[in-house]
Amino acid sequence: MGKDVIIACDFASREETLTFLDQFTGRKPFVKIGMELYYAAGPEIVRELKARGHKIFLDLKLHDIPNTVKKAMAVLSRLDVDLVNLHAAGTKAMMEAALEGLTRPDGTRPLLIAVTQLTSTSQERMEADLLIEKPLDQVVMHYAKMAQESGLDGVVCSPLEAQKVHEVCGQSFLTVTPGVRFADGEVGDQVRVMTPAEANRIGSDYIVVGRPITKAADPVAAYARCIREFVET
Ligand code: C5P
Numbered sequence: 001m002g003k004d005v006i007i008a009c010d011f012a013s014r015e016e017t018l019t020f021l022d023q024f025t026g027r028k029p030f031v032k033i034g035m036e037l038y039y040a041a042g043p044e045i046v047r048e049l050k051a052r053g054h055k056i057f058l059d060l061k062l063h064d065i066p067n068t069v070k071k072a073m074a075v076l077s078r079l080d081v082d083l084v085n086l087h088a089a090g091t092k093a094m095m096e097a098a099l100e101g102l103t104r105p106d107g108t109r110p111l112l113i114a115v116t117q118l119t120s121t122s123q124e125r126m127e128a129d130l131l132i133e134k135p136l137d138q139v140v141m142h143y144a145k146m147a148q149e150s151g152l153d154g155v156v157c158s159p160l161e162a163q164k165v166h167e168v169c170g171q172s173f174l175t176v177t178p179g180v181r182f183a184d185g186e187v188g189d190q191v192r193v194m195t196p197a198e199a200n201r202i203g204s205d206y207i208v209v210g211r212p213i214t215k216a217a218d219p220v221a222a223y224a225r226c227i228r229e230f231v232e233t
Helices: 015-021 036-039 042-053 066-078 088-102 124-131 134-151 159-169 198-199 220-233
Strands: 004-008 030-034 054-064 084-088 111-115 154-156 174-177 207-210
Touching: 004 220, 015 036, 015 042, 030 036, 036 054, 036 154, 042 054, 042 124, 054 066, 066 084, 066 088, 066 124, 084 088, 088 111, 111 134, 111 174, 124 134, 134 159, 159 174, 159 198, 159 207, 198 207, 198 220, 207 220
Parallel strands: 004 030, 004 207, 030 054, 054 084, 084 111, 111 154, 154 174, 174 207
Antiparallel strands: none
């Protein structure tokens, strides 16, 4: 898969999601289904969007004992999603089990990426709550390396970390980056943001864009602008 824009469908119901996506009559966007929508609408929403021609990033961030994650991943693989994720904090054994579970009898599987440290975790909270006393960026790079050694395809990371992840893990290790805003847009609750063009320059493979598209007056135009800035500049 090449560079692409993934729309974060952070909606509370199937109806809201379909009404939003009905506007896209041309190119069917790659979409992200997160916990809110999946827990509300279930696996059926995944089947429905796949049938409509969307690629799906199922952002459920699995983290449990290896056997449980392996079995859960086998279920998600049968849903035919394109991209799924887990927490690297679950350790290598969990990541390797996840890959086993995801791999179909014919050897194919969805791409699997890891969350390193959530971007909502600060150095201070990591030290005080998790007793991890190394610098945050070192922890992120260690988790990325561990994910790569376990056979995963990439990581979700801040756009500010993407370049370094590629330096540490190589150019073909995928970086999927949220926190994207248009130069003239609202930042909202995201703290460290980048424009689609900047994300392209620093080497993000996929950008995850929510509100700049979902809350735009013209979502189709906002999506087209993201594609233009990220993929075509
Ligand atoms: O609306 P916005 O563009 O901020 O949405 C970004 C999406 O990426 C949301 O679904 C959010 O949960 C997700 N995300 C993030 N930061 C992370 C991981 C995921 O913003 N570190």
